[in-house]
Amino acid sequence: MSDAEEILVPLDSLAVALGADEIASAFFDADFNVVRTGSRGMHWLEPLVEVEKEGSRIGFGPIDPDDVAPLIDAIKSGDFAAHPKHLGAIEAMDWMKAQRRLIFARCGVIDPLSLADYENAGGLLALKKAAMMTPDALCAEVMQSGLRGRGGAGFPAGIKWKTVAGADADQKYVVCNADEGDSGTFADRMIMEGDPFLLIEGMAIAGLAVGATRGFIYLRSEYPIAERVLSEAIRLAYNEDVLGFDVLGSGKRFDLELFIGAGAYICGEETSLLNSLEGKRGEVRAKPPLPALEGLFGKPTLVHNVLSLCAVPAIIVDGGKAYAAIGVGKSSGTMPFQLSGDVRHSGLYEAPFGLTLRDLVEKIGGGTRSGKNIRAIQIGGPLGAYLPPSKFDTAIDYEAMIAIGAGVGHGGVVVYNEEVDLLEQARYAFEFCAEESCGKCTPCRIGAVRGVEVIDRIKHGEDHAKNMGVLADLCELMIDGSLCAMGGMTPIPVQSALNHFPEDFAFPSKKRTFGAGAEKTP
Amino acid sequence: MRPYVGRAGGLISALRAVQAEIGYLPSETEGAAATAFNLTRAEVKGVISFYADFVRKPKGETVIRLCAAEACQAQGSRMLEKEVCRRLAIEPGKTSASGDLTLEHVFCLGLCSAGPAAMIDGVLMAKASPEKIVSGFEATKELKK
Structure with a gap:
């Protein structure tokens, strides 16, 4: 073996779900000293294998089982750059360098159980x-x-x-x-x-x-x-x-x-x-x-x-x-932002509050993975708002998000390409609430079920104008009358979809073509 | 049941343990738990029915869980589910007639950044495709033989 000291393979669920356990076993079988770590958060490169050499961590990814044998050869020969998945020193990568990791400083670096x-x-x-x-x-x-x-x-x-x-x-x-x-x-x-x-x-x-x-x-x-x-x-x-x-x-x-x-x-x-x-x-x-x-x-x-x-x-x-002193205004410190959906560079990116949605989605995220246009993002989980690109210059901090009817939530940002149908997403918000409501208060328990029904009527053009009114009323009632954030915030994705993407709620809608009983939802 | 009595959330942990052991919660569990935790049978039943993890009937020999939440939707989970259901001739939430498979929805497995996500008998799968799921299912069945 060369002077490479350690092979680091993530034990993180996401890396494991992409085959990291098999990769780790292959190195172990080849008599390497394998250490299982957390993930660096560059999820488009998982499973990401790191080789520690002379105090520096050299990355390779994404590693398939077929990549292991050539990687072992590259490690033994010392010519790391010869491997097609060679990424260079992890800490020198743009994605890592530009972050400010207070919480995730050690994640992916150390053995989590030492x-x-x-x-x-x-x-x-x-x-x-x-x-x-x-x-x-x-x-x-x-x-x-x-x-x-x-x-x-x-x-x-x-x-x-x-x-x-x-x-x-x-x-x-x-x-x-x-x-x-x-x-x-x-x-x-x-x-x-x-x-x-x-x-x-x-x-x-x-x-x-x-x-x-x-x-x-x-x-x-x-x-x-x-x-x-x-x-x-x-x-x-x-x-x-x-x-x-x-x-x-x-x-x-x-x-x-x-x-x-x-x-x-x-x-x-x-x-x-x-x-x-x-x-x-x-x-x-x-x-x-x-x-x-x-x-x-x-x-x-x-x-x-x-x-x-x-x-x-x-x-x-x-x-x-x-x-x-870190962050902006009343949003101090850093936030680990989580990028997912149709985005090229998906993963976790920790930065001080104050960067814009555009920075996060376009610069850091690198746009869509599919190459299609971005139509919407949802920030803050199932109870978070859907926002169009016209809002992407908003800074991410608690107050600025509230000002545009959204919320930071837990820092998750999901990217949707042009194929998304916001009526379906609004329907899903109610469906999810109906499924997960604890049932204690009526606006949430009953409102969510009614929400699904009303949206179905809008979708099929039944009393369209009247049902649009019912939907607006229902949202207001759930906001005012629910006991907790589940019922009280389910209207946020719905209202934001209605406000920013009204064309998807029109009948007929370009998003859906009806004919001969066949209904196509892209 | 006994090791869980007197502990925080003991009833839920006890029910989890029973289900881990036999795969579901037969109706006898309700009476046994009620006695052990000094609750009424209705209270125990209320807890069992509240949580999605608890089931009162055995599931299929293999359980496939498909994530149905937003981040996976943005990566094609709706189409994936349709295709998996077609290939395995099953419906979401149902167990096959032969009892070899249960297909379930799950809301988020935390693999959002490499969706769509799935789980076959507790084994996580990211970037799931119909091919990966069907071959994963076949491999799992093979292992059990």
């Missing part, structure tokens, strides 16, 4: 520092950082922390919402698979800050690899006293448990999640009381998305002020 690697790469610094700080000082840093909840609502994290810290109770909890159900989002999954100790560290710091001695990660059942990595990481963290009755020798306790959901999108809503974590049906609760005061088992509970908790260690190490 606590030593984590520490060598700057991990645990924040928790060590936090163990010496007072709860007030910790909350103050988070407050000053301007961090807002990354799950979708964008609520200021500092206010939540202070509320839970200030509540008087014999038991408090930190609950991590890892029920990442939004289509087009996978950042939580990637960080849990690629750098699980970061989440554990963030949760332990939150526990010290708000006075909670117990934490739970509520993970969706659709993520079996994340489950395996997290369970092992938690076990290792207990072994090294990162978790347990004496967190890093601070004398403070923090216990952490992994809980697996059972297939319900609504459990990503925090009160529904808490009911589910209590073993009940995941129906939403009316607020108030706020979970910060009466949450899990009626006790004060800090509920945060994975990314919010993963942002905490950087805030504690560099200070809230430094974090607040």
Whole structure:
């Protein structure tokens, strides 16, 4: 073997779904030292194999099983560039260089299940520092950082922390919402698979800050690899006293448990999640009381998305002020944007708030993979708005998105080419809501079903004008009358489709040709 | 059931364990869980019916799950589903008459950036095509023989 030290192959779900396990076995069988890492987020190049040589990481991808034998030859001969899938040094690639990775700094770089690697790469610094700080000082840093909840609502994290810290109770909890159900989002999954100790560290710091001695990660059942990595990481963290009755020798306790959901999108809503974590049906609760005061088992509970908790260690190490200086206006820090759909460069791209949709979709994403024109994007998951290219010069920050009737959500951006039929997408928004509604409030439970029916009538031209009116009314009613964001925001994709793409709701529509009973939906 | 009693979300974890063991939740589970967790049978039934993962009837020997959410739609999942259904002569949400296959919808497997996504008996597949799914199904069936 040459002086190549290590072969790095992702264990990330997406890489595995494209054959990374077979690639890793092939290198292992050829007596290489194989390390499984997270993914770098360049998903159009997965499975992406990296070779470590003289401190530099040289990338090759996408690697098919047939590419392995020639790659082994290239490695042995030392002539890496001879391989057709040679990408050069990973860190020198445009996609990597232009990012600002605060959360994903280690993802794809280290062995996610080596606590030593984590520490060598700057991990645990924040928790060590936090163990010496007072709860007030910790909350103050988070407050000053301007961090807002990354799950979708964008609520200021500092206010939540202070509320839970200030509540008087014999038991408090930190609950991590890892029920990442939004289509087009996978950042939580990637960080849990690629750098699980970061989440554990963030949760332990939150526990010290708000006075909670117990934490739970509520993970969706659709993520079996994340489950395996997290369970092992938690076990290792207990072994090294990162978790347990004496967190890093601070004398403070923090216990952490992994809980697996059972297939319900609504459990990503925090009160529904808490009911589910209590073993009940995941129906939403009316607020108030706020979970910060009466949450899990009626006790004060800090509920945060994975990314919010993963942002905490950087805030504690560099200070809230430094974090607040990143980003724009009231949207401080970085956001891991997730690009998918018909886009050439799909994957995860972490950058400060403030870049435009056009930057993200055209410059970074490189336009469509199919070569067709972009007709729409949907930002923020199933409850997010559909936007036409005329809106692409909008900056991505919480306020600017709200101003155009959209939302950042969890940072997912799905690209649609000219073939998309926005009436079908609006119909799907209702269909999804009908399927996933918890059923507790009427506007959501019944409204979603009626929405599908009304759109079908519009599609077939039955009382067209009248049904367009009914649709507008229905959206308004669901926004005003629903108990949670599921029913309250399902109208967002519908209304945005109606506003920006009215031609798709006309009858007859160019998108659909009717004749001889045959109906064609492209 | 016993190891889960008294734990957070214990009922759901217990039901998951039973289903992992025997593939579905027979009606006896309801009574057993009600007794173990000191709940009414109706409460247990309510929990089982709420979550998509729980089923009260056995599924097919192989389960194919196709992602039906937006990011996969933008990459052709609607056409993929039609074609898979045609080739395997099955409908979404149904089990084949011979019991060898169940086809299910799933909303997001987190593989959005390389869709359409699918899962065959728990094994993830990205950039799924009718050919890949049919051959994956055949290979899975072969392995079980």
